[in-house]
Amino acid sequence: MEQMEWKPIVEKCSGCGNVIEERCRIWTTPAAKWRMGICPSATHMKVEVKSTETKVRVGQQKQKKK
Ligand code: SF4
Numbered sequence: 127m128e129q130m131e132w133k134p135i136v137e138k139c140s141g142c143g144n145v146i147e148e149r150c151r152i153w154t155t156p157a158a159k160w161r162m163g164i165c166p167s168a169t170h171m172k173v174e175v176k177s178t179e180t181k182v183r184v185g186q187q188k189q190k191k192k
Pocket residue numbers: 135136138139142143144145149150151152153155156157159165166167168169
């Protein structure tokens with residue numbers, strides 16, 4: 127079995143319930159999770175739902191109907 131490389135937790139992980147012995151028990155690279163914003167699995171932070179997720183798509187209806 128291949129062993130995954132578990133990177134150490136980052137500063138923002140402190141206080142998270144998923145930290146076990148200085149490692150995250152969910153993600154191998156915690157830093158990558160925080161690079162995109164708040165870690166989705168963080169127990170000590172609330173994941174903010176960004177409004178961009180629900181933004182209404184403005185359709186460009188350039189297709190001509192016959
Ligand atoms: S779940 Fe997220 S916040 Fe918690 S230790 Fe892992 S990477 Fe860090």
